[in-house]
Amino acid sequence: MKFKLKGSLLLVLLMSFTVLASACGDKAGNSNTTDSGAAAGGNSTADTKQERVLTDALGHEVKVPANPQRIIASYLEDHLLTLGVKPVAQWSTGKGSVQYYLQDQLNGIPEISYDLPYEAVMSFTPDLIILSSADMATDDKYEQYSKIAPTYVVGKEKSNNWREELKAVGEVLGKSKEAEEAVQTYDKKAADAKEQLQKAIGTHTAAALWVTGKDIY
Incomplete structure (x- = not known):
């Protein structure tokens, strides 16, 4: 069996527990039940106004276009939305x-x-492709994608940590400031949720499992 947990899913579950805890403690809960995208940033920052060259996890020098409008970032949609990008x-x-x-x-x-x-x-x-892992760029896949549009690979080192992954996507999109602010907003919300949970259920712990066929996430 494979055990995985995406950062955004963890946040959704945390928020769900927060609402439950608030109800148990007869206190007003946080009505915002979105994922880490709750701290979505504003418009493009200044460094997206010109083409930039960034080095991705596989060592490719990627020419990121100025203010890309048509982005494919499969399974990174959480981060795009957090940064105000669809x-x-x-x-x-x-x-x-x-x-x-x-x-x-x-x-x-x-x-x-x-x-x-x-x-x-x-x-x-x-006009821009962002791949979360090197596995998506094996064999000649990267070369094929890069012929379609500039292609940036985030890589395992950062994709295994949603905070670092968000910051990496923020850097590519020229929204590093927005990414940092989103992480800070999440950390505050998580701290508040932890306090509410402790008041409501004490030291009880919980596990959230997503079962699909033979896999457990």
């Missing part, structure tokens, strides 16, 4: 199998298969 296509494992908790913000955004078929990617005419 992708041109959203991650999917099949028709209608999307990240449901993001649909209030991604409603109407076309789906693209999680494995990013070249033809599908090309059909969206992206």
Whole structure:
């Protein structure tokens, strides 16, 4: 079995527990139940007004276009929305199998298969592609994607830590300040939630499992 937990899912669960704890303690809960995107930043900052060259996790020197408008960042939609950016296509494992908790913000955004078929990617005419892991760029995949649009790989070192992953996406989009502010907002919300939970349930612990077929996330 595989055990995984995406940072945004953890936050959604934390917020759910917060609402439950608030009800148990007969206190007003936080009505904002969104993921880390709750601290969405504003418009593009100054460093997106010109093309920049960044080095990704695989050592590629990527020419990031000025203020990209058509971005594909499969399974990184949480971070895009946190930074006030909507992708041109959203991650999917099949028709209608999307990240449901993001649909209030991604409603109407076309789906693209999680494995990013070249033809599908090309059909969206992206001006920037962001890949979360090196596995998505193996063999000649990176070369194929980079022919379609500038392609940046975040890499395992940062993708295993949602805070670092968010900051990496923020850097690519020229929104490092917004990314830092989002992390600070989350940390404050998490601290407040922890305090509420401790008041409501003391030292009890909880585990949240997402079971799909033979896999547990």
